[in-house]
Amino acid sequence: MNPTESAAASPATRRLLPVADGRRTRAHLRTALRPRRLLLAATTAVMVAESALGLVGPIAIGWVTQAIVDGRGTSAVIGPVALLAAAAVLGAPATWASNVLLARVVLPEVARLREDVVGSALALPVDTVEAGGSGDLVSRVSGDVERVTEAAQGGLAGFVSAALAILATLVGLASLDWRFALAGLLAVPLQAYTLRWYLRASRPVYAAGRTAEGHRTSALLGAFAALPTVRALRLGGRQYARVQDASLAAAGYEFEATRTATRFFGRLNVAEFVGLGAILLVASVLVRSGSASVGAATTAALFFVGLFDPINAVLGAFDSVQQAAAGLARLIGVLDATPASAPVPAPAGSPEAAPRTARQPVLALDRADFGYGDGPDVVHDVSLRIAAGQHVAVVGTTGSGKSTVATLLAGLRAPRRGTATLDGVPLADVSPAALHGTVALVTQETHLFAGSVAANIRLARPEATDAQVAAALDAVGATGWVEALPDGVDTLIGAGGHHLAPGRAQHLALARLFLLDPDVVVLDEATAEGGSDSARLLDTAATTVLRGRGALLVAHRLSQTAGADTILVMEEGRVTERGSHQSLRAAGGTYASLWEAWSRPG
Numbered sequence: 001m002n003p004t005e006s007a008a009a010s011p012a013t014r015r016l017l018p019v020a021d022g023r024r025t026r027a028h029l030r031t032a033l034r035p036r037r038l039l040l041a042a043t044t045a046v047m048v049a050e051s052a053l054g055l056v057g058p059i060a061i062g063w064v065t066q067a068i069v070d071g072r073g074t075s076a077v078i079g080p081v082a083l084l085a086a087a088a089v090l091g092a093p094a095t096w097a098s099n100v101l102l103a104r105v106v107l108p109e110v111a112r113l114r115e116d117v118v119g120s121a122l123a124l125p126v127d128t129v130e131a132g133g134s135g136d137l138v139s140r141v142s143g144d145v146e147r148v149t150e151a152a153q154g155g156l157a158g159f160v161s162a163a164l165a166i167l168a169t170l171v172g173l174a175s176l177d178w179r180f181a182l183a184g185l186l187a188v189p190l191q192a193y194t195l196r197w198y199l200r201a202s203r204p205v206y207a208a209g210r211t212a213e214g215h216r217t218s219a220l221l222g223a224f225a226a227l228p229t230v231r232a233l234r235l236g237g238r239q240y241a242r243v244q245d246a247s248l249a250a251a252g253y254e255f256e257a258t259r260t261a262t263r264f265f266g267r268l269n270v271a272e273f274v275g276l277g278a279i280l281l282v283a284s285v286l287v288r289s290g291s292a293s294v295g296a297a298t299t300a301a302l303f304f305v306g307l308f309d310p311i312n313a314v315l316g317a318f319d320s321v322q323q324a325a326a327g328l329a330r331l332i333g334v335l336d337a338t339p340a341s342a343p344v345p346a347p348a349g350s351p352e353a354a355p356r357t358a359r360q361p362v363l364a365l366d367r368a369d370f371g372y373g374d375g376p377d378v379v380h381d382v383s384l385r386i387a388a389g390q391h392v393a394v395v396g397t398t399g400s401g402k403s404t405v406a407t408l409l410a411g412l413r414a415p416r417r418g419t420a421t422l423d424g425v426p427l428a429d430v431s432p433a434a435l436h437g438t439v440a441l442v443t444q445e446t447h448l449f450a451g452s453v454a455a456n457i458r459l460a461r462p463e464a465t466d467a468q469v470a471a472a473l474d475a476v477g478a479t480g481w482v483e484a485l486p487d488g489v490d491t492l493i494g495a496g497g498h499h500l501a502p503g504r505a506q507h508l509a510l511a512r513l514f515l516l517d518p519d520v521v522v523l524d525e526a527t528a529e530g531g532s533d534s535a536r537l538l539d540t541a542a543t544t545v546l547r548g549r550g551a552l553l554v555a556h557r558l559s560q561t562a563g564a565d566t567i568l569v570m571e572e573g574r575v576t577e578r579g580s581h582q583s584l585r586a587a588g589g590t591y592a593s594l595w596e597a598w599s600r601p602g
């Protein structure tokens, strides 16, 4: 997308990627954890043992208190103290084992989820990413994955062990005297009510907060992508205001979430004091009536006070589990948005990658219409066919739809009506792995990745040898200037590296294309950056790359298109003329005038 457009699109008007509903999210979790259910059961068993060890403290203290009240000798204290020491010694390995087991259950799944989501994101249709803004995608594969990891590593472990501690304490209370348990349970309705209120209040806040974060990232990325335009047109203030609005909206949700959590913990304190008050009341009645010992009453009070932390931990963990659930739903939304027919692209050279063939596939558009987003059609009823090494050129004025046709033919976008096919199969049904090496699109915007020149060329075929990389550079005539760089092919380019002029970046893109060796090439102004000096060099390189393959050429310099087998003239999204250079010149129409204007000296 044009950066100016991306910066101009208001985040509020974006259609973000879908978010999975609760049912779909739970189903995904169940499927993911099913193969690990034995490990999960072992982890739970260790956590139960760990929680049971945590109960030993209050029990031992109760026994000590009772021994003192009864005036028994020091020997009566030795047993409880030894028990306390044993629980402390066993507690450490139990905690270690539960952490290790939990990591074994959870971490591989989180890692796989991240890989799946990144893979799906790379296979998403361009339209879908453009509609949502890449910021939304970035915030999902970074922020959301982080939240799920945090919850799974820390929050979930805390949640499970604290929940088990609560259960074990309640059992402990009941085993002292059922009336202690009953008194303690008085807090439960209040806690349940508070929790229900909190879940209802916080869930939408977290979900909206994550969406707002996506908007904020989109606004930031949009502003950065359009930086040169923003500077040139002095749009800084407007961009700043846009980012500020998106940030304020996101911060607003963060405040709201904190406010809700604070209220929640305040209400919980009330519940705790109601429970403790009830236990102390019951204790005093039972001790006075002789139904319970002072030691048992002390243990009961300590049990209940000991519940405060786990209850806070459970409910606090709800917080991170809730945030993780919102994140997980957004991640699964990405998985679901990827077309089933478009598996994750396999790197070239891997066994799943399409085998290289010297075949000549037929790439065709048939009566294709296309429009961006919800906008009107900008391409109408376009048909063209590239077979067996044929070269088709598209010419026309700015905005007539040439680039759009190029992206339709390369399978980056799908026509609204009509078809785009490879050997008769709709491109939408051809997996990226099968398209890789068959059809390649090179546009005017050449992205240089941070890395060496060789690494940038090798992206086309990671298994290519140094000699093959050198041969590709040689074939397109780039060896001379590449060798003159500070470190030759090892010179670092891209972000933070040696600066290359746009024409040189295009030259490298042509070398990359040569190494990729696709059957059909779609060149969209791929040599447009050449100044008068390097224009000829780029034209020669393009001629070398195109030799023996089918091609669609979009170019402003008509010298590049004059040799094509068929030339299409586009006006306002329609093909208005079609034929060879000679026949179109002879026809005296738009092409003849364009040629006339272009070839006029000066």
Ligand SMILES: Nc1ncnc2c1ncn2[C@@H]1O[C@H](COP(=O)(O)OP(=O)(O)OP(=O)(O)O)[C@@H](O)[C@H]1O
Pocket (backbone or CB within 6 Å): 001, 002, 005, 372, 375, 378, 396, 397, 398, 399, 400, 401, 402, 403, 404, 405
């Ligand atoms: N990402 C986009 N979102 C919305 N509209 C777009 C987008 N890209 C192009 N358009 C519109 O579609 C129409 C065709 O544009 P396209 O870029 O295909 O024309 P073109 O002939 O390649 O122009 P140029 O020679 O300037 O590259 C234009 O009206 C343009 O404004």
